Amino acid sequence: MEWEPEVPRWRQVYGLLEKRIYDGKYAPGERLPSALAIVEETGISPVTARRVLKELRDAGLAYMEPGIGTFVSRLPDPPADSPSR
Template sequence: MDWKPDIPRWRQVYDVLEERIADGTYAPGTQLPGVLAIHAEFGIAQMTARRVLTELRDAGLAQMQPGIGTFVAELPKP
């Protein structure tokens, strides 16, 4: 990934995953990659990967199920 020096890495990875959710790569109910998979794909620290998932949850795009994983939230119908 070509990192932009003026944008935090967690935000850049968040934007990639948000786009994948928006374009249907990760459909509602689909399990998102876990911390280790995000760490491996993007080469970021595991704590940074955890923050990405937490931020997705806080934005209402994902739901965390402890011990199971993080899943794309069912978005409300317009």
């Protein structure tokens, strides 16, 4: 992954997953990649990968089932400033 130096990496990975959600790569109810899978794909730290998943949950884009994983929530319309628009 090529990084934009002025944007925090967690935000860039968040944007990547957000775009995949709104583009339909991850459908509502579908499991998102684990923190470990995000680390392997992007090279960010495990702490940063967990933050990305937390931020997706905080934004209402995902929910967690403890011991199972993080899943895509039913989607609202994309925010006006979303990169997927």
